[in-house]
Amino acid sequence: MTILTPNSPTAELQALDAAHHMHPFTHGAGLRGKGARVITRAEGCWLTDSDGNRILDGMAGLWCVNIGYGREELAEAAARQMRELPFYNTFFQTTHVPAINLAARLAELAPGDLNHVFFAGSGSEANDTNLRLVRTYWHEKGQPERQVVISRWNAYHGSSVGSGSLGGMKGMHAQGGMPIPGIAHIDQPDWWSAGGDQSPEDFGLAMAKQLEDKILEIGPDKVAAFIAEPVQGAGGVIVPPETYWPEISRIVKEYGILLIADEVICGFGRTGNWFGSQTMGITPDIMTIAKGLSSGYQPIGGSILSGEVARVISDTEFNHGYTYSGHPVACAVALENLRILDEEGIVTRVREDTGPYLKNKFESLADHPLVGEAKIVGMMGSIALTPEKAARAPFAAEAGTVGLITRERCFANNLVMRHVGDRMIISPPLVISKEEIDILIERAWESLDEAHAQLERDGLMKAGTRAA
Numbered sequence: 371m372t373i374l375t376p377n378s379p380t381a382e383l384q385a386l387d388a389a390h391h392m393h394p395f396t397h398g399a400g401l402r403g404k405g406a407r408v409i410t411r412a413e414g415c416w417l418t419d420s421d422g423n424r425i426l427d428g429m430a431g432l433w434c435v436n437i438g439y440g441r442e443e444l445a446e447a448a449a450r451q452m453r454e455l456p457f458y459n460t461f462f463q464t465t466h467v468p469a470i471n472l473a474a475r476l477a478e479l480a481p482g483d484l485n486h487v488f489f490a491g492s493g494s495e496a497n498d499t500n501l502r503l504v505r506t507y508w509h510e511k512g513q514p515e516r517q518v519v520i521s522r523w524n525a526y527h528g529s530s531v532g533s534g535s536l537g538g539m540k541g542m543h544a545q546g547g548m549p550i551p552g553i554a555h556i557d558q559p560d561w562w563s564a565g566g567d568q569s570p571e572d573f574g575l576a577m578a579k580q581l582e583d584k585i586l587e588i589g590p591d592k593v594a595a596f597i598a599e600p601v602q603g604a605g606g607v608i609v610p611p612e613t614y615w616p617e618i619s620r621i622v623k624e625y626g627i628l629l630i631a632d633e634v635i636c637g638f639g640r641t642g643n644w645f646g647s648q649t650m651g652i653t654p655d656i657m658t659i660a661k662g663l664s665s666g667y668q669p670i671g672g673s674i675l676s677g678e679v680a681r682v683i684s685d686t687e688f689n690h691g692y693t694y695s696g697h698p699v700a701c702a703v704a705l706e707n708l709r710i711l712d713e714e715g716i717v718t719r720v721r722e723d724t725g726p727y728l729k730n731k732f733e734s735l736a737d738h739p740l741v742g743e744a745k746i747v748g749m750m751g752s753i754a755l756t757p758e759k760a761a762r763a764p765f766a767a768e769a770g771t772v773g774l775i776t777r778e779r780c781f782a783n784n785l786v787m788r789h790v791g792d793r794m795i796i797s798p799p800l801v802i803s804k805e806e807i808d809i810l811i812e813r814a815w816e817s818l819d820e821a822h823a824q825l826e827r828d829g830l831m832k833a834g835t836r837a838a
Contacts, residue, residue, distance in 0.1 A: 494528025574611030600646030
């Protein structure tokens with residue numbers, strides 16, 4: 371067969387891609403008609419496509435390239451490990467040095483007594499692990515009826531059958547027989563969309579109370595855990611009101627259920643601390659990690675367990691694992707990534723310097739006539755698009771129509787900015803400079819202007835009714 375290269379014509383690359391490559395979360399016919407954007411190189415915060423366009427990556431790949439692209443140190447770490455021990459499993463009372471060192475380093479970084487790590491290949495795998503972990507935990511504690519895990523609508527915890535069921539994406543649940551039994555959902559703490567006339571503080575308490583109500587409805591003796599992202603990422607960067615997490619923490623403690631913090635997006639500096647749990651003041655029993663653990667350079671994920679959960683699980687044979695659990699090359703790369711984040715002070719810089727700078731610039735987007743709200747924590751933010759700011763009104767057009775138009779204008783202006791419904795979201799590499807932040811905001815503003823003009827021309831600046 372003919373092997374194409376990054377220098378091959380874009381049309382040839384797109385044709386071969388459409389002929390054989392099935393993309394995640396993509397309508398095949400639409401992709402074939404338009405053709406995929408082919409990324410060929412990357413450096414720092416910048417991507418280059420097959421047409422030579424230089425694109426500012428406002429999404430850090432898929433929330434993951436925290437230290438930026440092109441770090442030779444990670445390539446060298448992978449090469450060294452491949453030469454020394456390219457693979458061995460961690461089954462059957464066997465281990466290897468990279469897994470040992472990475473688990474120990476994560477135990478140092480994680481808050482509280484989260485000090486044991488079960489490795490996986492991704493966040494989806496890790497959340498599947500968590501589902502089995504908490505049910506096994508309660509079985510070993512003599513309470514096997516504790517099976518139900520409560521999550522939130524619009525949460526994202528992965529796309530496998532187990533993790534997709536834990537998540538609250540109804541479009542995913544419509545395919546593949548999800549959610550599986552033993553999963554329940556409550557509403558997300560999205561004040562902008564659902565707060566009505568309540569203050570954010572009252573709304574936060576009301577959303578937390580839904581957890582207590584759901585526990586009582588199911589029966590406290592049947593609930594195993596509550597899982598949530600400190601800040602919902604793929605659901606649109608939903609930042610909860612300040613009253614929300616303290617009340618959630620009170621409830622899980624009162625009813626004695628486990629708290630799982632899904633840190634796949636929030637972890638490793640994204641919110642200005644090593645973990646979003648620290649930013650939000652959460653004390654979880656289990657944390658899900660992936661993405662920023664290796665800055666996306668290698669596929670790796672895991673679950674960090676408290677001493678108590680680890681002790682109970684270790685008292686039995688936990689019949690669970692993956693071929694690539696603790697893959698030596700992935701662990702070596704993750705260790706080098708954590709070293710860079712630490713020694714270069716990247717997490718501190720996000721918290722004390724570039725994060726506050728981005729926050730100030732990003733929140734100024736709320737002055738745009740198309741934007742009703744601009745919320746940001748560390749280096750993850752979202753803007754809510756609206757035809758009527760004061761009413762926090764949705765558009766009359768089908769949800770996501772305006773977001774897609776705005777996203778396309780961003781792409782046209784060489785800015786990767788994602789849309790979730792009619793929200794626009796960012797999650798840039800943590801190494802983004804102030805000068806690059808200025809470029810990001812300039813291009814975002816330009817794209818909003820162009821989208822606004824198109825909406826006016828097409829008669830789409832009309833308010834609809836908020837769904838009950």
